[in-house]
Amino acid sequence: MPTAKSLAEIIKVIEVMASSGDSQIIVSGISMDSRQVQPGDLYACVPGFKVDGHDFAVKAIATGAVALVVDHFLPIDVPQVKVSNVRQVLGQLAATVYDHPSEQLELVGVTGTNGKTTITYLIEKIGTKHGKKVGLIGTLGARIDGREIPGERTTPEAIEVQKLLGDMVAVGVSLAVMEVSSHAMDLGRVSGCEFDAGIFTNLTQDHLDYHKTMEDYLAAKSRLFSGLEGKKQPKVSILNGDDSSYSKLSQASSAPVVSYGIHNEVDYRAEDVEVTSEGVRFVVRFHEGIQEIRYSTPGVFSVYNALAAFVWGVERGFDSATVAEALAEIPGVPGRFESIRLGQPFQVIVDYAHTPDGLENVVRTARGFTKGRLITVFGCGGDRDKGKRPIMGEAASMGSNFLIVTSDNPRTEEPDQIIKEVLLGISGVDYVALRDRREAIWSACRMAKAGDTILIAGKGHETYQIFGTEIHPFDDREVAREALRGLGYGQVDC
Numbered sequence: 070m071p072t073a074k075s076l077a078e079i080i081k082v083i084e085v086m087a088s089s090g091d092s093q094i095i096v097s098g099i100s101m102d103s104r105q106v107q108p109g110d111l112y113a114c115v116p117g118f119k120v121d122g123h124d125f126a127v128k129a130i131a132t133g134a135v136a137l138v139v140d141h142f143l144p145i146d147v148p149q150v151k152v153s154n155v156r157q158v159l160g161q162l163a164a165t166v167y168d169h170p171s172e173q174l175e176l177v178g179v180t181g182t183n184g185k186t187t188i189t190y191l192i193e194k195i196g197t198k199h200g201k202k203v204g205l206i207g208t209l210g211a212r213i214d215g216r217e218i219p220g221e222r223t224t225p226e227a228i229e230v231q232k233l234l235g236d237m238v239a240v241g242v243s244l245a246v247m248e249v250s251s252h253a254m255d256l257g258r259v260s261g262c263e264f265d266a267g268i269f270t271n272l273t274q275d276h277l278d279y280h281k282t283m284e285d286y287l288a289a290k291s292r293l294f295s296g297l298e299g300k301k302q303p304k305v306s307i308l309n310g311d312d313s314s315y316s317k318l319s320q321a322s323s324a325p326v327v328s329y330g331i332h333n334e335v336d337y338r339a340e341d342v343e344v345t346s347e348g349v350r351f352v353v354r355f356h357e358g359i360q361e362i363r364y365s366t367p368g369v370f371s372v373y374n375a376l377a378a379f380v381w382g383v384e385r386g387f388d389s390a391t392v393a394e395a396l397a398e399i400p401g402v403p404g405r406f407e408s409i410r411l412g413q414p415f416q417v418i419v420d421y422a423h424t425p426d427g428l429e430n431v432v433r434t435a436r437g438f439t440k441g442r443l444i445t446v447f448g449c450g451g452d453r454d455k456g457k458r459p460i461m462g463e464a465a466s467m468g469s470n471f472l473i474v475t476s477d478n479p480r481t482e483e484p485d486q487i488i489k490e491v492l493l494g495i496s497g498v499d500y501v502a503l504r505d506r507r508e509a510i511w512s513a514c515r516m517a518k519a520g521d522t523i524l525i526a527g528k529g530h531e532t533y534q535i536f537g538t539e540i541h542p543f544d545d546r547e548v549a550r551e552a553l554r555g556l557g558y559g560q561v562d563c
């Protein structure tokens with residue numbers, strides 16, 4: 070719960086260009102959405118990509134807001150604070166309103182193109198194994214000491230982030246782990262957060278609709294590491310030493326750097342890597358010795374994810390054997406290389422790969438243990454980086470024996486046009502385009518024979534499909550089960 074404060078006290082933490090009205094007015098909360106304003110709130114007018122929050126100030130005041138943050142004064146008779154960029158001061162203001170919750174717990178931020186959700190889940194598990202109350206924020210929503218809170222973004226807006234952290238502090242959470250997307254860094258969603266540790270997974274193509282160049286994309290992510298400063302000490306940057314972005318990130322880091330990897334000279338190195346259809350096993354060599362790790366998700370990429378989480382655990386002082394036990398106990402992350410088993414003689418795997426690198430990795434992994442054909446069902450999201458579509462077509466071609474190109478979340482784009490762009494990258498493999506995802510999944514199940522693998526990629530845990538601006542229920546895992554049952558396989562998971 071936010072504690073009531075005067076407007077003057079709240080704005081002390083930001084650079085104010087000018088203000089008007091009574092700065093001693095008492096503010097009891099903060100909002101950036103007129104539709105969610107509560108009486109007593111400070112309403113921040115954010116100029117958005119679609120609309121301008123200044124246009125909703127009158128409505129916000131009518132709903133009970135008592136003051137405004139603006140980038141130009143409005144002709145409304147309430148106290149107003151003028152700043153140069155409203156979105157960028159939101160985090161600091163919200164942190165003050167919620168009594169700086171990130172200073173009252175240990176906060177870990179995970180960034181990178183792929184692997185963020187997975188690593189946050191591993192860290193949550195390591196924390197609970199060590200008896201901590203843990204909070205998590207990410208693509209699958211937030212979870213506070215086991216209580217689920219749905220969310221729409223990988224990293225919520227700044228006010229929501231502070232509110233969630235405040236709720237965590239209120240119930241005694243001592244460790245919070247959150248995914249920090251590049252959008253979040255760029256849009257100031259985590260400003261006002263003091264991180265203890267930053268973890269970097271990897272950098273490959275995604276989101277070039279937003280960031281325009283890979284340099285901009287990396288620059289956004291690197292701010293997590295350059296921003297590792299503040300009252301809580303010590304701090305650490307945990308970086309992937311095998312990733313091409315390593316040296317730039319390591320130079321940018323304000324905190325001591327600890328590196329991990331398989332190939333390069335690093336502080337924590339995975340050796341003797343074994344990948345099977347059941348998961349990975351490897352040995353980590355590090356300053357204190359060696360530790361065997363087992364983790365139930367297959368793929369070399371899983372070695373990196375488990376290793377990054379292990380490094381965090383050991384660096385923050387947990388016993389390495391107990392961290393390894395926690396990793397061995399994790400059943401997997403929903404929608405990440407999730408096996409659907411209804412007794413069919415072929416494998417069905419649902420995965421969230423929605424980038425060229427993610428898809429290449431899971432195709433390679435599935436290929437590695439598939440004796441028969443690998444049938445890959447995938448598409449690309451609309452209103453997202455168009456450049457990645459043919460590259461995903463190419464990535465799926467390498468290692469698959471048959472491709473079914475279908476719709477992901479077309480959003481406001483024409484599904485057939487997205488599919489056409491994916492097809493441009495396909496070569497050397499038979500394929501069919503089926504725009505209806507249910508039909509695509511059924512078709513793959515009908516086609517599969519003993520020893521084959523069906524890989525359904527792109528939507529993982531998602532329980533919806535977005536057409537235009539409408540959200541329809543759709544879950545790859547449910548549809549795969551429906552198809553398998555329709556083909557006469559078992560009625561219960563086995």
Ligand SMILES: CC(=O)N[C@H]1[C@@H](OP(=O)(O)OP(=O)(O)OC[C@H]2O[C@@H](n3ccc(=O)[nH]c3=O)[C@H](O)[C@@H]2O)O[C@H](CO)[C@@H](O)[C@@H]1O[C@H](C)C(=O)N[C@@H](C)C(=O)N[C@H](CCC(=O)O)C(=O)O
Pocket residue numbers: 101102103104115116117118119120121122125208221222223224225226250251252253256
């Ligand atoms: C590019 C982007 O991130 N845009 C976000 C941004 O939109 P926007 O600035 O265009 O907002 P807007 O709709 O124009 O509204 C402007 C302001 O007016 C306010 N408003 C609006 C209407 C009204 O009646 N009253 C009102 O007060 C809004 O609350 C807002 O403060 O602010 C909105 C409100 O919070 C977000 O919902 C929206 O996310 C959009 C929908 C989105 O799709 N974002 C994706 C790309 C995203 O953030 N993805 C990342 C990365 C995912 C990953 O790879 O992991 C993520 O972290 O999820």
Ligand SMILES: Nc1ncnc2c1ncn2[C@@H]1O[C@H](COP(=O)(O)OP(=O)(O)OP(=O)(O)O)[C@@H](O)[C@H]1O
Pocket residue numbers: 181182183184185186187188208223248270271370371373374404405406420421422423426427428430431529
């Ligand atoms: N370390 C990794 N390297 C490459 N690909 C990975 C890695 N970890 C996971 N993947 C692939 O990326 C997919 C998404 O993984 P995860 O959800 O952990 O990533 P994320 O970074 O949270 O994604 P998002 O940007 O959507 O939040 C997985 O289903 C898998 O296909």
Ligand SMILES: N[C@H](CCC[C@H](N)C(=O)O)C(=O)O
Pocket residue numbers: 223423449450451453477478527528531
């Ligand atoms: N966080 C990613 C998720 C993409 C998932 C995929 N199913 C899609 O809709 O494109 C994004 O918003 O770009």
Ligand SMILES: [Mg+2]
Pocket residue numbers: 185186187207208209223248
């Ligand atoms: Mg995620």
